Amino acid sequence: MIAKVRGATILGVEGFLIDIEVDISRGLPGFEIVGLPDVAVRESRQRVRAAMNNSGFGFPLQRLTVNLAPADLRKSGPAFDLAIALGIMAACGTLEADLLEGVLVLGELSLDGSVRGVAGVLPMLLAAAEAGVPRALVPADNEEEAALVDQIEVGIVRHLVDAAAMLEGRSKFITPRPRDFDLETAVNSDLSEVRGQLTAKRALEIAAAGRHSLLLMGPPGCGKTLLARCLPGILPPLSFAEALEVAQIYSVAQGGRTPLRLSRSRPFRSPHHSSTVAGLIGGGANPEPGEITLAHHGVLFLDEVGEFRRTVLDVLRQPLEDGRVSLVRHGYSITYPARCQLILAANPCPCGFLGSSVKDCLCTGGELASYRRRLSGPLLDRIDLQVWMDGLQAHEFYSSAEPSAVVRERVMKAWEYLKAVDQGEAAIEVSKGAQGVLARAVEKFKLSARAVTRIQRVARTIAVLEGSREIDAHHLAEALTYRLSL
Amino acid sequence: MKARMYLWGLSLLPHIGSITIKRLVAGMGSEEAAFDANAEDLKAYGGLSAAKAEAVVKARSSLDLIGEWERLTQRQGVGVVTWLDRDYPQRLLEIYDPPPVLYYRGSLGCLDGPTVAIVGRRRASPRGLGWTKRLGRALGAAGITVVSGLALGIDAAAHAASLETGKTAAVLGTGLDIVYPRSNERLYEDIPASGVIISPFPLGTKPQPGNFPARNRIISGLSSAVIVVEAGKRSGALITAMLALEQNRDVYAVPGDPADSGAVGPNRLIQEGAKLIMGPEDVMEEMCLSGQLRLPLEKPGTGRVPKAFVETPDSRTRELLRILTRPLHVDEIAVMTGLPVSVVNSSLVELELAGLVEQLAAGFFQRVS
Numbered sequence: 065m066i067a068k069v070r071g072a073t074i075l076g077v078e079g080f081l082i083d084i085e086v087d088i089s090r091g092l093p094g095f096e097i098v099g100l101p102d103v104a105v106r107e108s109r110q111r112v113r114a115a116m117n118n119s120g121f122g123f124p125l126q127r128l129t130v131n132l133a134p135a136d137l138r139k140s141g142p143a144f145d146l147a148i149a150l151g152i153m154a155a156c157g158t159l160e161a162d163l164l165e166g167v168l169v170l171g172e173l174s175l176d177g178s179v180r181g182v183a184g185v186l187p188m189l190l191a192a193a194e195a196g197v198p199r200a201l202v203p204a205d206n207e208e209e210a211a212l213v214d215q216i217e218v219g220i221v222r223h224l225v226d227a228a229a230m231l232e233g234r235s236k237f238i239t240p241r242p243r244d245f246d247l248e249t250a251v252n253s254d255l256s257e258v259r260g261q262l263t264a265k266r267a268l269e270i271a272a273a274g275r276h277s278l279l280l281m282g283p284p285g286c287g288k289t290l291l292a293r294c295l296p297g298i299l300p301p302l303s304f305a306e307a308l309e310v311a312q313i314y315s316v317a318q319g320g321r322t323p324l325r326l327s328r329s330r331p332f333r334s335p336h337h338s339s340t341v342a343g344l345i346g347g348g349a350n351p352e353p354g355e356i357t358l359a360h361h362g363v364l365f366l367d368e369v370g371e372f373r374r375t376v377l378d379v380l381r382q383p384l385e386d387g388r389v390s391l392v393r394h395g396y397s398i399t400y401p402a403r404c405q406l407i408l409a410a411n412p413c414p415c416g417f418l419g420s421s422v423k424d425c426l427c428t429g430g431e432l433a434s435y436r437r438r439l440s441g442p443l444l445d446r447i448d449l450q451v452w453m454d455g456l457q458a459h460e461f462y463s464s465a466e467p468s469a470v471v472r473e474r475v476m477k478a479w480e481y482l483k484a485v486d487q488g489e490a491a492i493e494v495s496k497g498a499q500g501v502l503a504r505a506v507e508k509f510k511l512s513a514r515a516v517t518r519i520q521r522v523a524r525t526i527a528v529l530e531g532s533r534e535i536d537a538h539h540l541a542e543a544l545t546y547r548l549s550l
Numbered sequence: 551m552k553a554r555m556y557l558w559g560l561s562l563l564p565h566i567g568s569i570t571i572k573r574l575v576a577g578m579g580s581e582e583a584a585f586d587a588n589a590e591d592l593k594a595y596g597g598l599s600a601a602k603a604e605a606v607v608k609a610r611s612s613l614d615l616i617g618e619w620e621r622l623t624q625r626q627g628v629g630v631v632t633w634l635d636r637d638y639p640q641r642l643l644e645i646y647d648p649p650p651v652l653y654y655r656g657s658l659g660c661l662d663g664p665t666v667a668i669v670g671r672r673r674a675s676p677r678g679l680g681w682t683k684r685l686g687r688a689l690g691a692a693g694i695t696v697v698s699g700l701a702l703g704i705d706a707a708a709h710a711a712s713l714e715t716g717k718t719a720a721v722l723g724t725g726l727d728i729v730y731p732r733s734n735e736r737l738y739e740d741i742p743a744s745g746v747i748i749s750p751f752p753l754g755t756k757p758q759p760g761n762f763p764a765r766n767r768i769i770s771g772l773s774s775a776v777i778v779v780e781a782g783k784r785s786g787a788l789i790t791a792m793l794a795l796e797q798n799r800d801v802y803a804v805p806g807d808p809a810d811s812g813a814v815g816p817n818r819l820i821q822e823g824a825k826l827i828m829g830p831e832d833v834m835e836e837m838c839l840s841g842q843l844r845l846p847l848e849k850p851g852t853g854r855v856p857k858a859f860v861e862t863p864d865s866r867t868r869e870l871l872r873i874l875t876r877p878l879h880v881d882e883i884a885v886m887t888g889l890p891v892s893v894v895n896s897s898l899v900e901l902e903l904a905g906l907v908e909q910l911a912a913g914f915f916q917r918v919s
Contacts, residue, residue, distance in 0.1 A: 262881040262891035263913065281912070418673060424811045425673045432672075432702070433731050452912030454879050504903045510736075526892070541903070542896035545880075 067154035067161045070168045070197060071132075071147040072188035073139045076398040077316045077353060079184060079191035081168070083133040084144060086151035091127035097148075099132030102140040102350065111142070111173045112149045119177035119224045124156045138396055140350055143182040146171035146201065149224055150231070163231040168192040168200040168216075177224040181205025186315035189213040190308075199237055201227050209315055211240035212308065212326055253293040256467040261287050267451045267546050269471050272298045273478035274525030277384075277406040279369075279444065282453030283423065284416045288409035292365045293332065295407060297468040299363075300476045301328035306361045309401065313360055317353050331362030333404075337371035341379050345389050346400050356383055359404035369408040370439050377443045380406075384446070408447065410439060423455065448518050449546040478528045490533075492524055497537030505544050519543045556581035557632045558622075559615045561651040562752060565602040568647045573597065581634075585610070627742075628726055628753065629654045641665070645771040645797045649750035649764075653726040656742030660695045660717040664842045666833060667697040667773035667794075668712075669766075669787040670704025670780040675812055676914035678780030680877040681804050682707040683908060685777065687919070688830030690716025694843070695745065697721065697773045699765055700734055704779050704787070707910075709737050718745040719772065723765040725755035748772075763789060770794035774842045777802045777827060781815025788815050791824070800840065802827045870897060870907070874917040877910050 069084040095109045116123045130148055132139050147169035153159040170188060171179040185206040192200060193215040201219045202210040210218045217237040219230040229235050258265060264280060268291055271278040280288040302310060307326050335344060335355040346354030356364055366372060383389040387403040412418040414435050418425040427435070484490040502519070505511060511519070520535075523543035527535045560571050560581065574584035577595030587595070592603040622630060631638050631652050639661040642648045666689055668682060682704050686696050690712035698705040700720040712718040720741055724730045726749045729738050741747050750768055751761060766789050770776050776794040778801065781787035791801045801824040806813025820826050825836055837843040866889070873886055880898065884891040898915050901907040907915050 260881060262884050263895060266891050266895070427673070433733075436733065454881070454913060501900065501903060505899075508903055537900070538893075538896040541899040542892055544899045545895040 065155050065157070067151045067164065069147040069151040069154070069164050070166075070192070071144045072168060072170065072191060073137070073141065073143065074184040074187060074316055075138070075396075076351075076400055077184075077187060077313050077357070079188035080137060081188075081191055081195055081197070082137070082139060082144070084147050084151050085131040085133065086148065086155040087129045087131070088124060088152070088155045089127045089129070093125045093127065095128045095130075097130045097132070099130075099135045100138050101132060102138065104142050105132070105139050105144055108142060108145045108148055108173070111145050111175060112152065114175040115145070115173040115177040115224055116149055116152065118175060121153055121158055121224070121228075124152065126156070128152065128155075141182065141184075142172035142180075143170050143184070143188075145173035146179055146203075146221070146224070146227060149173060150227060153228065159228060159231065166198050167219075167231065168197050169227070170201065170206070171203040171221060171227075173224065179203045179221050179223060179227070183318070184312075184316040185209045186212060186308075187312040189216055190312070192216060201230060208325060209311075212311060214240060253290055254297060254468045255294045255471055256465045258287055258291055258294060258465060261291065261453055263545070264288075264291055264451045264453045265465070267449045268295060269298065269475065270522060270525050270529065270546070271295070271405070271407070271449050272471075272475045273529050274448075274482065274522065275405050276448035276522060276525065277408070277446065279408045279410065279447045279450040280453060281410050281412050281451065283455050284411060286453045286455050288453065289334075289365075289367055292334075292363070292367070292407045292409060294468060295363050295365075295405070296330040296332045298471045298475050299330050299405075300472070300479050302330060302361060310361050313353055313357055313401070317358060331359050331404075332365065333359040333362070334365040334367055337366070337368045339372070339376060341376050344376055345379055345383055345391075345402070346398075347391055351391055351393065351398050353400045354389070356380065356402040356404060357389060357400040360401045362404055363407055364404045365407045365409070367409045369410045369444075370414075370435055374438065381443055381446065406447070408444075412452070445514065448522055451546060474529060477531070478525065481528050482525070485528075492527060493534045494520075495534050495536050498523065498535045498540040501537045501540045501544075505540075509544070509547075515547065519547070522546060553581040554630075554632050554634055555615065555619045556585040557634060558619060558630065558651050559585045559610075559613065561649070562613065563606050563609050565598060565606055566596065568650050570596045570598070571650050585615070622753070625753075627655055629658075631658065639772055641774065642768065642771045645767070647767075648771065649768065652748050652750055653753065654746050654748045655726060656744075656746035658746055660745050661697075661719055661772055663693065663695060664837060665695045665697050665719070665773045666837070667769050667776040667790065668704065668708035669698060669769065669776060669778055669790045670708075671782055671785050671787060671812055671815075672701050672703040672705070673812075674703035674707065674780055674911075675810070676877040676879075676910040676916075677806070677810075678704060678804075678812055679707045679910040680914075680916045682779050683711040683910065683916075684919070685779070685804075685827075685830050685833065686711030686718075687715050689833065690714065690718065692716075692830070692834055692843075694834075694837075695719055697769055699723065699762075699769055699786075700737065700741075700747070701786075702731055702733065706734055706737060708779075709734075709741060713737070713740060713745065716744075720745070720747045721765050721769045721772065722747060722749040722751070723761040724757045725749060725751050725753045727753050728756060730757045762786060763793075766790040767793050767797075770799055771797055773799060774840075775800035775802060775833070775837065777804065777833065778816045778819055778824070779804045780806065780812035782811055783814050785815050788819070791819055800825065800836065802833060802836065804828075866893075866897060867901065870894075870901065871917055874907055874915055877914045877916040880913050880915065883915070 065088050067086045071082045071084045072079050073082050113123045154161040172182050181203045186209045193213055199217045201221050204220050204222045207220050217239050219237045221227045311326050333355045342348050344354045345356050383402045389400045389402045391398045413427045414431050415426045417423045523535050523540040526542050527539040574596045578584045589603040589607050592598045637658050686708045689696055695717045696708055696712035697719045698708040709718045729735050770790050770793045778787050778791050794801050803816035803819040803824040804827050884894045
């Protein structure tokens, strides 16, 4: 007797539907899973057997073969447990086989038969919705996520017994009500909390408006981290589509462990400087998305960038330019989205007070030289805006500042116009004056071709922020401010 | 010709300094004889201990003098001058222990006229950098060669500023072919065009702590006066100042706020009798009095008019130039003038491009003159 169940797996951050076929035949009792299962999938044999026995359904003492199709796709994780259990029940007649038709089954089983949440429910449901699967069984732990996909009727299950009851019609599938898309964005910090640091704040606004990368250099305590934390608050909120993309990533990365909500806030990730390559760009034996993917559509903040290992910074380069990470493993490859804005903070020297007017630097020449060597790598070459912050003077503690909401208004206007420019609906001219300034700057500051491109891009953003349709001399001049010669 | 080669050979041997070389040459009669001296002669004339004399003889036997000398003299872009040569810097011969051999890039001629050393700490403050730039530019414009040590901070600023308007000489603590620190690479390439880079150390010598006092001795030896701009309590700049006094050079110091760690050095020097300098005029006046400069002088700051003057200096430009007589941070300027920081930044860059203001350290600006 053969039964078929629909399951799903995750590759990268995308869901793929899997057909689970269960065959029961006579022979020595045995239980085999085929079709590229990983260790977690293979171990489901033990969980399924115990869960079925402990839920009173009994486990057939016959020869069981479970096939996961398509056979060439790698399957991983414990999300097939429930589907395999239901498939076995259907195959041995405990459950009517056609009840499983058109149902996506997700969930990990405990030994007592209760159903645990799994990672990646959101992308798996989205894949099911796209394939026209009308219903799904979803662990209660993942209820919030399931509510984000309103094209699918969902049966929330806590136990294997629930699942059977749900399929037999003894309890109901529900169409989850699409939750109100959270309009308020949770704000980390508000710009009005940042005292002084006028140039740095201005640079942050420009960075937000043009999605430029930004390096904040300054002594400890001058507000680098606080400033970086303000960035999500002045960026436009996520669109629904973007928010769904972000939610999918988090569903895969930490689904089942923390409740997932659709939020309009842009993600803000600040990995510690001891992070590894796999931690930052993703990877591992069972590939998981890295920080750069978790910051998709948001901000990746590297504090104390001088303390990061060089190799770790170097591998960031390609993903940042491409907006995605491709990991190639033996036999398969995975692509993670990674369209994030990079913000770096660094002390100007190991002790942190070089060039500060507040305190003296105590580093030796050798320390300085080696620190600079570490900082001025190929990654820093690609940072659009570079700002040197000084410590605060006493009077600045009492200065007032614009709140984030006001700045965000300006940023959103700039985004709109820049989008129109990118789509060819609007144009930005470069004035004669700006060309003159650039020509003189190239000569005087000995700018490289890459630096010139960067400065022009920043100048464009500055012009748009001001509402100008032309890059003027003063826009270009201001863009020239945001470069450091290390 | 031969004598120069043997003198050079002597300078490469261990345990033999310039004083020992002088004694050996005097005792043995010629450079060649001094170079070939046996252990007994080295002990008798050079005053070396037996062990050191042995080491010298051993080092000499492994040296292919003629071959190495040929290779050196054929090397492009590296000049060698010994105290036997006429173009050896005369001022340096006045000191007690001038180096027998100097390696150089550029032309030594700039050391014949009036020279002043500007030295200071590597971790310079914007204020110190501002002063250095102003002094360096004015002295360069007045035809005075500025000597310094091509280190970070004050040294680099002194070279860069004097190079803009005049000539500069850099004395290295490494071999001539080693750029240290690397961030000064551009200066290292620009200086020889109008000035000179000098090293007393053989090619390939790596930066070692012991080299730098010897370099400082040459900096002060080449100069008729030493200006200390900013120096901590134990800065190398103070060593240069002490050496300058031993060599009978004038010592000037730019005072600072006593609370500032970088002002401890110069303020202490002033307390002990160094001349207090408030501007380039003070340096030049002092040099005239001691006969190193002759009147009439070009007025400081008029050496070169900025090439591209801002077409019409508007009121904002005038206001900025008015307050920028001392180094100020961009944010400070914005607060003082009440202008938005974007406007301040763009105005400053335009003024910088016009050559009217300069950036001292990141974010700190000052008027050029």
